[in-house]
Amino acid sequence: MKKLLAFILLAAVIAALIWAFLHFKGFGLLGDKSEDGNGKNDTSVSEVVENTEPVTTEKATExxxxxxxxxxxxxxxxxxxxxxxxxxxxxxxxxxxxxxxxxxxxxxxxxxxxxxxxxxxxxxxxxxxxxxxxxx
Structure with a gap:
């Protein structure tokens, strides 16, 4: 009886983890809208920065x-x-x-x-x- 109860409890925990994983968009890995980046923590900023460094002796050595x-x-x-x-x-x-x-x-x-x-x-x-x- 204890083995059956432990198996049912383990199956319920696994099912809850799978549900949470899919419901919360796979923590960014799976689920609906996981690739579009539209979320409440959308804080990315796109910036183009030109880096114009002079050639140094270290770079010349490389x-x-x-x-x-x-x-x-x-x-x-x-x-x-x-x-x-x-x-x-x-x-x-x-x-x-x-x-x-x-x-x-x-x-x-x-x-x-x-x-x-x-x-x-x-x-x-x-x-x-x-x-x-x-x-x-």
Whole structure:
């Protein structure tokens, strides 16, 4: 008898919750007029504000992060901008760039380990920490 009474009480509570949920427009989720925004608490204000901020050095640094150098290494050769180059010329080109520039080093299956190590060691020595090694 107690189990039947508990079941009926639980069913009544669930039914009351469902009724309240639908009657009060689903607390903004379901029910009639839940999407139109017309209620007694309609206090939204639409305003268009133009934000014209000058470009700061911080934003310029973020833009440089978007710029990246893509270097490919195959066997003992460095390729940048579809041109083969030596390590000295490559380092000279990289040195002209900001220290925060992103550098992607794509390593071919045939790339010599010492060729990759020479480049990464030189980048570390010059203070370029923002580089990634990618395997092809």
């Amino acid at each position: 833009e440089n992060k978007d710029e990246k150098l893509e270097i490919s290494i195959s066997k003992n050769e460095y390729v940048i901008d579809n041109k083969m180059t030596g390590l000295d010329d490559l380092i000279k080109l990289i040195s002209e760039k900001d220290k925060n520039i992103g550098i992607e080093i794509t390593i071919d299956d045939t790339a010599a380990k010492n060729t990759v190590d020479e480049l990464t060691d030189k980048l570390d020595e010059l203070g370029y920490k923002n580089y990634k090694k990618l395997d092809k």
